[in-house]
Amino acid sequence: MPRALRNGFLWAVDAVTGRRRWKQRLRPRRPRSYGQFTSPTVADSRVYVRSPDDSLWAVDAAGGGRRWQRSYGRDTWSTPAVGDGTVYLGSNGWNLWAVDAATGKERWKQETGAAHQSSPTVAEGTVYIGSEDMSLRAVNAATGEERWRLHTRGKVNSPPVVADGSVYVSSQDNFLYAVHT
Structure with missing residues (x-):
């Protein structure tokens, strides 16, 4: 199940059919002027990814639900x-x-x-x-x-x-x- 960040969302896509399995909104209501420059990391049935507002997210790999989010400001x-x-x-x-x-x-x-x-x-x-x-x-x-x-x-x-x-x-x-x- 490859994952990609697009338009402020983290998407999970079925590798065989190409259909979306789930998506999770990661962007703030007022996004900054630039997008995502890092890749998600998958481990222990979670996806870890930096959001456009410089938060680190842990998302459930199976269903896309947010496990936790931690903000680091503009870092x-x-x-x-x-x-x-x-x-x-x-x-x-x-x-x-x-x-x-x-x-x-x-x-x-x-x-x-x-x-x-x-x-x-x-x-x-x-x-x-x-x-x-x-x-x-x-x-x-x-x-x-x-x-x-x-x-x-x-x-x-x-x-x-x-x-x-x-x-x-x-x-x-x-x-x-x-x-x-």
Whole structure:
């Protein structure tokens, strides 16, 4: 069941027939002048998505009902990542957030000093995220404490990929970095 955000609504579409299964209104009554720039994330029978008014929503994947919504003001973020019952997201407001996936309550917030256009990746208790300050960060998923940081020569806006004990990320310096975790 692919999902897409269109006209301020989150839609669930049957993959075989193409018919709409449900839709959930995510936009405010007075939408801002720009649309959606992130993708939804599906985990544990929920869809997590940023709405055009910079709220994070948890929506029931089967029926489209809202489970919870949390507003972050005007702090546009990356596509959320989900791991071990926590939703992680980066922001232009120089923060990395961890939110309880079931309730929407903040678990921790790390002020990184850099904007995050990169979407986070979660693997084996670590959150990896690139940033505008030309670095890749590895953060403890439970506490938000930074474990290490790799400096590059360009902004890191691509989402990191973790495979076979390494994290891979590209940078605007035209290099692909591989770091053994």
